[in-house]
Amino acid sequence: MRRLSWFELSARNRIAALLDARSFEEFIGPEEVVTSPHLLQFDLPVAFDDGIVVGRGRLDGKLVLVAAQEGRFMGGSIGEVHGAKLVGILRAARALAAAGRTQACLLLLDTGGVRLQEANAGETAAAEAVRAVLDARTAGASVVALLGGRAGCFGGGSLIAACCSHIVMSEHARLGVSGPEVIETYKGAEEFDSQDRALAWRTLGGMTRRLLGSADALVDDTAAAFRQAAIAQLQRPRPLEMARLQAEHARLRERIRRFGDCRDGAEIVRRVLEPAAVYGLDNWSAQDTERLIAKLPESAHDAR
């Protein structure tokens, strides 16, 4: 298989590379031209799929439902049609799980959050998507977030991701409620210098998220690695139960106690591993990551 960069691929091509060859069947495809009813009022171009591809296919022979956001179209933002397609696929996941037909739904999130030009519809859709994720999980579905796109995963998208049963990230991925620019706008550059890319990644990036237990797997930036990780995650279901939520709350309390005063991921690494360790250097190896994860109980008992 060719080495395809997840970061570089379009939403459509990510799905093609993720699923079994030629197994994908799209719902409400571009030929139906269901486009944003709002963007024309702002003299902005629409996309035939409103920046999201939804449908069903096979992963390792098994039926899965998939939604993939296109981070390059308006930052993967959640508009009215975009949100409705996302909510629709999640409700289908709930129905299929309840009927015992499949327990698998994959969300290839790549979004800055709600689309400003259609904010009311977008906010509503994001809230509905959160509920739909939880409903699907309650019905027994695994909802796996795959993060590694250009736009990162922010705003309403990050809330949706956080409600998923599993999160897979590449090192390129960023996950956070507010992105660097937003934090800087409201709190100033002293709080968060959005131009400092290293700071952005060691705060919001896939490696830090994995170390802190927010992500279940850290994978290479290739479609093959995401495929492998998705298959692996689906093999360990995590039903949504009270005991799991309580364990997660306990974990987060402990995390704040241990690391609440750390400024970024690098300080956490130094505290956990050894003071001399320099985070993110070229000589950092996969073994170092594993060693670090072994020392960080957070990443082992993630209860999400």
Next chain:
Amino acid sequence: MQTLHFSYRAASRLPGKRAQALVGVVASNDLEVLLQRTPKATDCVVTVSTAVHGYDAVWKAVLADFVERRAPGGLRISINDGGARPDVVALRLAQGVRLMGDDA
């Protein structure tokens, strides 16, 4: 937004079995091109939707060159433009007809 319509008579029907293809993304200096088969063997109709006004002549020239080179007969081509330069437009169109020529 400006919507432009063009129709051409191509030299031949574009071979291949695919009923439709979508290439590109509506992003800065890019565009999305949706190609669909029509029953008419040699007609090629193109609709362009763009926020960048006043480039009718450039679109006309790029599309005419494309029709002459690729003979995209029997296609309806719909374009959402994100402000693509002419070279990007030509490459996306070429990519689209190549996909349509695939057997699957």
